Amino acid sequence: MPRIENDIKLDFKDVLLRPKRSTLKSRSEVNLTRSFTFRNSKQSYEGIPVIAANMDTVGTFEMARALGKVRGPLGYATRSPSHQFETFHFILFSNIAASSGTGQGDFERLSEILCAVPQVRYICLDVANGYSEHFVQYVKDVRERFPEHTIIAGNVVTGEMVEELLLSGADIIKVGIGPGSVCTTRKKTGVGYPQLSAVIECADAAHGLNGHIISDGGCTCPGDVAKAFGAGADFVMLGGMLAGHSESGGEMIEKGGQQYKLFYGMSSETAMKRHAGGVADYRASEGKTVEVPFKGDVEHTIRDILGGVRSTCTYVGASKLKELSRRTTFIRVTEQLNTVFGASN
Ligand code: 5GP
Numbered sequence: 001m002p003r004i005e006n007d008i009k010l011d012f013k014d015v016l017l018r019p020k021r022s023t024l025k026s027r028s029e030v031n032l033t034r035s036f037t038f039r040n041s042k043q044s045y046e047g048i049p050v051i052a053a054n055m056d057t058v059g060t061f062e063m064a065r066a067l068g069k070v071r072g073p074l075g076y077a078t079r080s081p082s083h084q085f086e087t088f089h090f091i092l093f094s095n096i097a098a099s100s101g102t103g104q105g106d107f108e109r110l111s112e113i114l115c116a117v118p119q120v121r122y123i124c125l126d127v128a129n130g131y132s133e134h135f136v137q138y139v140k141d142v143r144e145r146f147p148e149h150t151i152i153a154g155n156v157v158t159g160e161m162v163e164e165l166l167l168s169g170a171d172i173i174k175v176g177i178g179p180g181s182v183c184t185t186r187k188k189t190g191v192g193y194p195q196l197s198a199v200i201e202c203a204d205a206a207h208g209l210n211g212h213i214i215s216d217g218g219c220t221c222p223g224d225v226a227k228a229f230g231a232g233a234d235f236v237m238l239g240g241m242l243a244g245h246s247e248s249g250g251e252m253i254e255k256g257g258q259q260y261k262l263f264y265g266m267s268s269e270t271a272m273k274r275h276a277g278g279v280a281d282y283r284a285s286e287g288k289t290v291e292v293p294f295k296g297d298v299e300h301t302i303r304d305i306l307g308g309v310r311s312t313c314t315y316v317g318a319s320k321l322k323e324l325s326r327r328t329t330f331i332r333v334t335e336q337l338n339t340v341f342g343a344s345n
Contacts, residue, residue: 009194009198010194010196011194011195011197012195012218012228014196014333015196015227016330017226017227017230017330017331018331019315020316020317020329022314022315023317024317026314027307027311027314029314030314030318030319030320030321031320031321032048032310032320032321033046033047034049034234038171039166039210039211040151040166040171041121041149041150041151042148043149048321049234049236050067050235050236050305051214051235051236051237051238052237052238052239052242053216053217053239054097054124054126056249056266056274057243057248057250057261057263058238058242058243058248060248062246063248064094066247066297066298066299067302069299097120097122098114098117098120098122098124100123100126101125101127102127102134107142114149120149121149122151123149123150123151124152124174125142125151125154125170126152127155128177128267130154130155130161131156135153136164136165139151140169142169143168143170144169150172151170151172152172153173153174154176155174155175155216156175156177157176157177157192157198157201158201158202159202159205162206163208166206167209172211172212172234172235173206173211173212173213175198176215176216177191177192177198179194179217180239180240180287181240181243182239182240182263182268182289182290183217183267183287183288184265184285184287184288185267185286188284188285195215195218195228196227196228196330199215199232199233200231203234213232213233213234213235214236215231215233215237217239219236219238219241221308222304222305222307223312226308226309226312226324227330229309229321229324230312230324230325230330231325231328238305239263240263241305242301243292244263244295245295245297246298247298250263250264252294258293259294260293261294263289263290264287264288264290265285265286265287266287267285267286268285268286268287268288269287271287312324313327316328
């Protein structure tokens with residue numbers, strides 16, 4: 001008989017952060033830099049842990065540079081195509097991660113790349129469904145072959161799988177199934193988990209084993225990024241919020257005098273056509289293609305996001321990003337914004 005979990009699971013839109021008495025005088029006193037030492041690789045990281053999604057139209061070299069300028073680590077290597085494909089190829093950032101799937105030939109290609117570019121210290125093993133035994137075995141195999149690289153693995157949304165992946169050799173677990181701005185997994189499959197609860201539960205499981213997590217997907221505004229950190233995320237990964245900029249990939253389109261940039265999910269028909277020649281018969285696409293109004297340089301957006309998070313820290317009395325989750329009390333709400341002059345600002 002199917003089981004029903006009656007505990008309510010929450011999303012970013014269901015909560016606000018409760019303000020707390022604070023001794024901070026200004027946002028400029030807030031330090032957003034975090035330092036981590038990873039559980040299995042023993043490597044260290046220092047930076048502002050907001051990272052771009054490994055998607056064609058977001059995880060570009062230009063985006064990495066822009067994030068690096070404001071001390072974002074960015075740290076991303078984009079891979080294409082992404083979710084659930086059998087074959088992958090890799091695009092490397094000079095300073096960051098090689099991203100790989102688990103298909104035939106991926107292990108060999110990953111090995112070739114990491115041997116050829118020894119500066120790449122991060123490996124991102126990224127599949128839409130991180131729950132398969134095959135994936136767990138792949139994480140073990142990669143760990144055995146690369147004992148000193150930092151391994152990011154995902155995506156999952158529950159504590160027991162976070163633990164299994166960490167114990168199999170991963171250092172950082174990517175959390176999120178279905179929250180993405182161009183994701184249609186929940187619609188096509190009925191599977192998912194509200195992102196705020198997923199982050200709270202997965203962070204708790206990971207931190208118990210000295211592991212780390214990335215909250216991946218679902219952030220629509222700087223306040224959501226702050227909520228993800230408040231929920232316990234060590235890193236927050238952004239797709240849609242970084243789309244539509246000069247540094248984003250994707251074709252520029254002009255319509256009625258307005259410029260737009262194409263932004264598509266890595267399991268969308270657009271991505272599958274681009275990387276695999278089309279959607280295979282046995283599967284459905286699980287991503288959308290949208291046109292995002294062109295927003296200019298991403299630096300302004302990044303500063304807006306980081307400024308928002310700094311301000312959150314002052315409201316709850318956290319002088320460092322590290323203290324934010326300890327200072328967080330979420331209150332459940334039924335309404336977030338006053339939309340009398342429109343919902344967008
Ligand atoms: P966003 O920040 O846009 O809300 O979410 C970005 C995340 O959505 C990515 O990091 C990735 O995990 C996920 N994603 C990207 N493309 C697709 C897709 O086509 N289908 C699904 N299900 N998820 C996607």
